[in-house]
Amino acid sequence: MRLGGRLVTLKQVAEKAGVSIKTVSRIVNGDAAVNVETRASVQKHLTRLNYVPNQAARQMRSGASSVYGLMTDVVATTPYSVDIVRGAQSALKDLHQTLLIANSDGEPEREAELWRMFRAHRVAGVIYAAMFHRAHDVGKTAFGESIILANCYDAHDSHSGIVPDDEQGGYEQARHLLRHGHRNIGCITLLESIDATRLRRAGIRRAFNEAGASFNSDMELSGYTGRVWQEESIVREAATALLKLAKRPTAIICGNDNVAMQIYSVAAELGLAIPQDLSLIGFDDLKLISESLYPKLTTVALPYFDIGRRAVEMLGNTRTSGHQRILVPCPLVERHSCRTLV
Amino acid sequence: MRLGGRLVTLKQVAEKAGVSIKTVSRIVNGDAAVNVETRASVQKHLTRLNYVPNQAARQMRSGASSVYGLMTDVVATTPYSVDIVRGAQSALKDLHQTLLIANSDGEPEREAELWRMFRAHRVAGVIYAAMFHRAHDVGKTAFGESIILANCYDAHDSHSGIVPDDEQGGYEQARHLLRHGHRNIGCITLLESIDATRLRRAGIRRAFNEAGASFNSDMELSGYTGRVWQEESIVREAATALLKLAKRPTAIICGNDNVAMQIYSVAAELGLAIPQDLSLIGFDDLKLISESLYPKLTTVALPYFDIGRRAVEMLGNTRTSGHQRILVPCPLVERHSCRTLV
């Protein structure tokens, strides 16, 4: 059977049932004004013929689309960011809407093509999802209000964006260690050019201030060099440097779980046990890493699923006035890589 | 501006340009029989008004859909399996088609709903993508030939499936080690209930036979207990057992990169250096792990991207008769976790 071809139509059902097309339509849509017997009879034919309404026809008639568009930039690098897609799907399911998805590979030309494509399908709204927290210039599209940025924000703030609260995440990381009595704390960060780095640093400072502790900048080293997408890891070198210090830190705040993973191995080489000799706290909560390390990694989770969900929810409420930047909190996930200092 | 609402139509362009709807249609579709001057003039209005053809109307008129459906079971666990989606998107891009995506969360009820949804949108074909290599019972749908299974195969072999060649992958793992002179080789496998485990084992045996070596079953231990989705890792215990053997293996074949990652840490604890004292080879090539371990992990890659691409390509060729199970090879990715024995 050829797909995309003709399927059972209202007309066919109507003929079988001996009623008008309109009556069948009424029943399909659950309209009130139909005789009970007629309804039962038609219903029978409906199921027997396995009728499924044609969305294209519906959309054309009503002008209302039941499809949303999701544009992603680059999927390859941060695997769990697909949770944004899952979150969006989850919310869409509740709305009985569906998702048209496309990937721009970060090419502006391709992106323009996709905006056209979404227009061609008359999607009801678009989510632009970036694979890491950053600014994005959406530019001028025909979609106006019906665009939400997920995990990124509009460069000109003319669209709403939903992003992780990296400042609060950094705060959680530091506070957790401070509460456990650590004062000599190291930091291995991500690339300076990434928004998250700056924000998390601010959160970490805030936690230190709040605890009446002072942060020693010498204890903060970058774990990467180069530029985004082409960065090179120098985590091992940085960690080694920190851990060979005369007054070596009792804990290290890691830019992400991957950094933590690398430090686990450095610590092992130096004969330092985690968490006895060194406490580590990660960021992202990539379960593939955080739950497989030994001991399991205490970390702060990126709320990707929530970001996706809320993006759709915001698209639903078109009433929302103005363009906001919404921060989704990053929860602490406590496992076994941090000890309490006596 | 409301989305999903009315956009510029052929009629509007036709009025502005002072020609008939049909003429504009001809130009949009690049039909030959149009006067050069007319074409130029209409083209101008087309771009000025930013006309984009309405897919719903096109589809209704022609009966041909430009959308494919992709149904996934559970995305959460194996993050890189989204490469299947990327691969599909990549192929679809070339065909100027788009992708409607939905997630069944593994619930049969939801799955049935999604088949209906795909029918409602009259998609031109459906890819059912599983997140790990397994059998799936598609059952009876209205889609007939236009279903391809990706990373899984139909329980009744009534649909074509594209799966990784796990047997060959296992063969590659073993052969690589054997070629490097290893003979005392351990194995830490995944759950027995997973197809991949059985297939890879067969491949490993084949490599041993080919090399005239004999595989000692005592050296093969399962790294997990329990059932799929709820498995519990006993990789550390298994690895420790192997490595404390009087005649400890010089190399271990790992069920996946995650297993390898856990063994790195066990080895460190036992004072064994990789690859000097122990060679390891993984499976999957999750870059997040394989490239961050130190030394970087030699492994066999799951060809998820290819699987996605080929699934779409197969859907394109409707001519393909019969239902096949296509095996996509798993290439060896050589890094630094295996040494040559002298």
Place this chain on the structure above:
DNA sequence: CAACGTGATGACAACGTTGTCATAGAACAA
């Protein structure tokens, strides 16, 4: 009895496209 409300149903148009066929004028051959 007439006028009226009510409940159930159907006829018809329209949404934006494209395939089919018709038409008008120009170019060409007899």
Place this chain on the structure above:
DNA sequence: TTGTTCTATGACAACGTTGTCATCACGTTG
């Protein structure tokens, strides 16, 4: 000249729905 072919264009129908309005058979009210 007349008839024929060709080129460029347009009129119209149809795809499958649903909103609007009309219709018809009731039963109820004055």
